[in-house]
Amino acid sequence: MEPRRDPRGALVRPYAVTRGRTEPLQNIALEAVLSSTPTQSAEARFAGHDKYRISSVCEGRAQSLAEIAAYTRMPLGVTRVLVADMVAEGLLTLHTAAPATGFAARMNLLGRVLSGLREL
Amino acid sequence: MDFANYDPDGANRGREIISAKIVIAGGFGVGKTTLVGAISEIQPLTTEALMTAAGVGIDDPSKVPGKETTTVAMDFGRITMAEDLILYLFGTPGQTRFWFMWDEIIRGAVGAAVLVDTRRITDAFAPLDYFENRKLPYVVALNRFDDAPHYELEEIREALAISPDVPLVMCDARRRESVKQVLVTVVEHAMLRLQAEHGYPASVG
Numbered sequence: 001m002e003p004r005r006d007p008r009g010a011l012v013r014p015y016a017v018t019r020g021r022t023e024p025l026q027n028i029a030l031e032a033v034l035s036s037t038p039t040q041s042a043e044a045r046f047a048g049h050d051k052y053r054i055s056s057v058c059e060g061r062a063q064s065l066a067e068i069a070a071y072t073r074m075p076l077g078v079t080r081v082l083v084a085d086m087v088a089e090g091l092l093t094l095h096t097a098a099p100a101t102g103f104a105a106r107m108n109l110l111g112r113v114l115s116g117l118r119e120l
Numbered sequence: 121m122d123f124a125n126y127d128p129d130g131a132n133r134g135r136e137i138i139s140a141k142i143v144i145a146g147g148f149g150v151g152k153t154t155l156v157g158a159i160s161e162i163q164p165l166t167t168e169a170l171m172t173a174a175g176v177g178i179d180d181p182s183k184v185p186g187k188e189t190t191t192v193a194m195d196f197g198r199i200t201m202a203e204d205l206i207l208y209l210f211g212t213p214g215q216t217r218f219w220f221m222w223d224e225i226i227r228g229a230v231g232a233a234v235l236v237d238t239r240r241i242t243d244a245f246a247p248l249d250y251f252e253n254r255k256l257p258y259v260v261a262l263n264r265f266d267d268a269p270h271y272e273l274e275e276i277r278e279a280l281a282i283s284p285d286v287p288l289v290m291c292d293a294r295r296r297e298s299v300k301q302v303l304v305t306v307v308e309h310a311m312l313r314l315q316a317e318h319g320y321p322a323s324v325g
Binding site: 014029030031032033035062064066067069070071075076077078095096097098103106107109110111112113114116117118119120 | 136137138139140141159165166167168169170191194196198199201202205206207208210225227228230296300303304307308310311314315318
């Protein structure tokens with residue numbers, strides 16, 4: 001996907017798109033993956049320019065918070081505020097980042113990553 | 121937040137996608153982005169975190185008139201392993217003054233590889249110090265530059281005072297197979313560490 005330039009360029013101060021809010025509703029990990037169903041993206045059309053752009057990035061292919069920020073060319077902090085809002089509004093589905101605790105769950109994940117790498 | 125699981129049309133139910141990450145650290149220009157690009161399925165992307173000058177901590181905002189914010193670039197790549205499993209590779213910002221960002225990058229990571237350029241070996245001191253003081257499992261990878269002097273691995277281990285239980289490997293950050301081996305070493309080491317922490321004998325299947 002070709003990252004699109006925001007036509008407003010650098011004319012808008014970064015947190016203007018969040019109306020000055022810098023704290024996200026929940027802290028989403030850099031690698032946490034988000035996806036959008038057709039129903040969700042249809043709804044996102046009415047959620048404003050920036051949220052619709054985010055929704056479009058996630059349609060058909062799940063993307064991490066970091067990817068969304070890169071493709072929309074928005075700073076990470078700004079993207080995190082908007083994405084957390086969209087999750088709360090039901091416009092995006094948030095998937096779990098790797099389980100940080102629990103021996104069995106963690107071992108299972110590491111084992112899957114290891115075989116995934118070996119198969120490359 | 122209960123909203124995290126709010127799924128209005130249920131289309132994603134049962135299709136939970138798990139993502140994991142491995143961190144690639146090292147000094148400026150050591151080949152982190154090259155390494156990520158050698159194995160990532162996408163061209164390495166850059167995301168820019170915006171810091172207020174005050175947030176940088178070591179910067180004195182009064183010395184940068186008119187500049188209230190600074191951006192920190194972080195490169196990353198992606199390997200989709202299965203429909204429900206994605207591995208991300210995150211390169212740390214090269215300049216040491218942006219280390220406050222590393223804590224966010226390493227949180228929840230599988231492990232890390234610290235890349236070392238044998239021509240500028242002292243650049244590795246600071247990243248190694250960082251990981252020695254964190255819980256995250258890490259390995260050290262010597263990126264072989266063509267014009268670099270040749271050292272034996274054990275010489276490097278001694279010079280950098282790398283503890284005997286930290287794996288040390290040679291690599292060529294441009295070559296996919298070599299990068300894959302570095303990542304395999306990271307994950308194997310992470311598994312051994314996890315097993316050891318839980319009192320299991322050291323073995324990886």
